[in-house]
Amino acid sequence: MCGIVGLFLKDKSLEPKLGEMLTSMLITMTDRGPDSAGIAIYSGESNSKTKMTLQSDVPEEAFADLDKALGKAMGCTVKSEVKSTHAVLEIPTGTTAAARAALADIHPSIRVMSRGDSLEIYKEVGLPKDVAARFEIEKMSGTHGIGHTRMATESAVTTMGAHPFNTGDDQCLVHNGSLSNHNSLRRKLRRDGVHIETENDTEVGAAYLTWQMQNGATLGDALESSLDDLDGFFTFVVGTKDGFGVVRDPIACKPAVMAETNQYVAFGSEYRALVDLPGIETARVWEPEPATVYFWSHNAAPSSKEKAA
Amino acid sequence: MQKIDLQDTGLRDLNATLHAQADNTNQTAWEIENPKGAHAIACGLDAPIEVTVRGSTGYYCAGMNQQATVNIKGSAGPGVAENMMSGKVVIDGDASQYAGATGHGGLLVIKGNASSRCGISMKGINIVVHGNIGHMSAFMAQSGNLVVCGDAGDALGDSCYEARLFVRGEVKSLGADCEKKEMRPEHIALLKELLAEAECDAKPEEFTRYGSARNLYNFDVDNAAAY
Numbered sequence: 001m002c003g004i005v006g007l008f009l010k011d012k013s014l015e016p017k018l019g020e021m022l023t024s025m026l027i028t029m030t031d032r033g034p035d036s037a038g039i040a041i042y043s044g045e046s047n048s049k050t051k052m053t054l055q056s057d058v059p060e061e062a063f064a065d066l067d068k069a070l071g072k073a074m075g076c077t078v079k080s081e082v083k084s085t086h087a088v089l090e091i092p093t094g095t096t097a098a099a100r101a102a103l104a105d106i107h108p109s110i111r112v113m114s115r116g117d118s119l120e121i122y123k124e125v126g127l128p129k130d131v132a133a134r135f136e137i138e139k140m141s142g143t144h145g146i147g148h149t150r151m152a153t154e155s156a157v158t159t160m161g162a163h164p165f166n167t168g169d170d171q172c173l174v175h176n177g178s179l180s181n182h183n184s185l186r187r188k189l190r191r192d193g194v195h196i197e198t199e200n201d202t203e204v205g206a207a208y209l210t211w212q213m214q215n216g217a218t219l220g221d222a223l224e225s226s227l228d229d230l231d232g233f234f235t236f237v238v239g240t241k242d243g244f245g246v247v248r249d250p251i252a253c254k255p256a257v258m259a260e261t262n263q264y265v266a267f268g269s270e271y272r273a274l275v276d277l278p279g280i281e282t283a284r285v286w287e288p289e290p291a292t293v294y295f296w297s298h299n300a301a302p303s304s305k306e307k308a309a
Numbered sequence: 310m311q312k313i314d315l316q317d318t319g320l321r322d323l324n325a326t327l328h329a330q331a332d333n334t335n336q337t338a339w340e341i342e343n344p345k346g347a348h349a350i351a352c353g354l355d356a357p358i359e360v361t362v363r364g365s366t367g368y369y370c371a372g373m374n375q376q377a378t379v380n381i382k383g384s385a386g387p388g389v390a391e392n393m394m395s396g397k398v399v400i401d402g403d404a405s406q407y408a409g410a411t412g413h414g415g416l417l418v419i420k421g422n423a424s425s426r427c428g429i430s431m432k433g434i435n436i437v438v439h440g441n442i443g444h445m446s447a448f449m450a451q452s453g454n455l456v457v458c459g460d461a462g463d464a465l466g467d468s469c470y471e472a473r474l475f476v477r478g479e480v481k482s483l484g485a486d487c488e489k490k491e492m493r494p495e496h497i498a499l500l501k502e503l504l505a506e507a508e509c510d511a512k513p514e515e516f517t518r519y520g521s522a523r524n525l526y527n528f529d530v531d532n533a534a535a536y
Contacts, residue, residue, distance in 0.1 A: 252425055252444075255387060255405065271365050271386060272346035285365075285384065287405060287424050290444065 001151045002163075002176040003029025004256075006237045006267035007277075008144040008244040008296050014263060014278075019140030023132040025266075025273045026147035030128050032269055033151030036162035037131040038123025040172040040239055041145040045117035050169075052089045052099060053113040053120045055159060062107040063087045073102040084134045085159075086113065086122055093117070096169070111160065116170030118143070118241050123162040143298060146239050146267075148174040154182070154201040161198055165206035168213060170241035175202040176254045176269060177233035185229070205230060209238070223247045223293045237267055243297035252290035259283040265296050311336050316343040320350065330356040332376075346386065351379050354396070371398045374415060390417045393434055406443070409436045412453065418507040425462065428455045431472055437507035447474050448484065456503055458511045466519055474519040475500055477511055488522040 005025035056062035067080035079090040091099050096115045103110045114121035122135040128149045148163035155161050164172040182201035189207050196207050212222035235254040238245045259266045259274050261283045268274045313323050339360045348367040351360045354377035365383035375394040384402030393412040403421035412434025425443035428436050433453045441459035450472030460478035467484020500513035
């Protein structure tokens with residue numbers, strides 16, 4: 001078991017409440033998995049800047065004067081906001097690779113949770129309510145977000161094993177299920193030069209999608225091909241800068257419920273997660289079909305795989 | 310009419326109250342408010358009472374039911390009416406996966422659609438679905454009747470035994486050892502009765518019957534690939 005929630009807002013007036021709504025949905029799913037929790041939130045972008053969310057087990061030491069040290073190493077202005085064990089950096093667009101290299105020299109404990117113009121990922125070991133409180137997720141606004149609470153089956157309970165996984169710039173993935181061919185797929189991806197950090201099965205799923213997209217696939221194509229190449233059980237929820245997608249394996253034994261109104265599209269592992277959303281009584285509520293890719297986008301001209309909101 | 314608000318009364322207290330009803334109770338009508346997708350609502354009932362749930366339910370609503378009638382005025386989560394022995398469960402909305410699984414008796418009516426594995430391993434229960442059902446439904450179904458007014462998904466009736474499956478619409482594919490069968494007068498009579506009880510106006514003549522080809526009952530080396 002694991003619990004997944006997702007919320008894609010169509011109504012801008014709800015954006016200031018995104019963090020609060022997602023937190024409440026995720027806390028409802030606590031008993032599906034109390035090991036670790038995480039939230040990916042698309043909080044908006046600013047001109048010619050991009051963001052990196054970092055984590056360290058020794059934040060006081062690693063994040064002290066980080067903005068100055070990194071700015072000096074990269075020769076630019078860096079803004080840093082520390083939240084508990086995480087820090088969100090704002091750096092010039094196109095410098096994430098340079099920043100990643102510089103960070104390794106600044107402090108070895110620093111790990112990159114996410115990179116992207118809008119995306120921030122916060123995840124730690126612990127209950128959803130504690131993780132959300134630690135990072136003040138309730139106060140965050142944004143256009144869409146995904147949350148996950150984990151019951152570990154395939155690998156250790158650690159921060160790096162927690163979901164969501166960052167799969168590429170502004171992309172993230174959460175997973176309920178277990179992949180059975182992750183070891184062979186990890187070897188294959190590593191041979192192709194894909195960086196995979198842990199022994200976790202979902203990280204392999206995330207790396208697989210990244211690898212597909214690096215080779216020219218759209219996210220929709222990558223999700224379609226995951227149905228052929230990934231063996232095991234999965235309900236995936238993915239986030240992109242503009243959108244939000246869902247896919248379930250053909251057996252579809254991992255639960256999923258969706259709700260749509262003219263204000264939002266919501267995802268929950270169970271209906272319980274959705275009951276406090278506004279207008280849920282009259283929402284269209286349904287179970288996503290097995291082996292079918294669903295996608296919603298803020299992009300006015302979405303690709304054929306996407307559905308404009 | 311006894312009303313219980315699940316927001317004020319805990320789930321265990323609710324179920325304990327319902328379990329405490331004797332065969333001859335005079336409190337026969339119960340209404341549950343604010344179910345909000347909670348699990349195991351009205352599970353294990355064993356008295357001739359009627360329970361109406363005002364909203365959608367989570368896992369295992371009305372599981373192991375005996376004698377009671379449970380009406381769900383919303384949709385039901387996974388495993389609704391699982392292992393029902395007798396009585397009746399009526400869902401106004403949709404049902405999630407494995408509705409009516411392993412049921413021994415009684416009637417389960419789903420007015421919307423049912424998801425995958427509806428009636429898996431059913432052992433005598435009658436299930437009437439007004440809409441469609443998902444894949445792997447009636448897998449290893451042993452006895453009872455599954456009536457589907459809409460379409461059925463992939464692998465209907467895989468490895469089924471003596472359950473009778475009736476589908477009005479399309480069947481995406483049949484599972485191993487499941488085949489189309491002749492509709493005889495006794496099947497029309499049976500369907501007429503079940504459809505009336507399920508408040509469904511479909512005509513029995515519009516249905517096709519499916520059931521076991523009985524080729525997997527005994528080991529046959531030519532079937533080795535099918536096991």
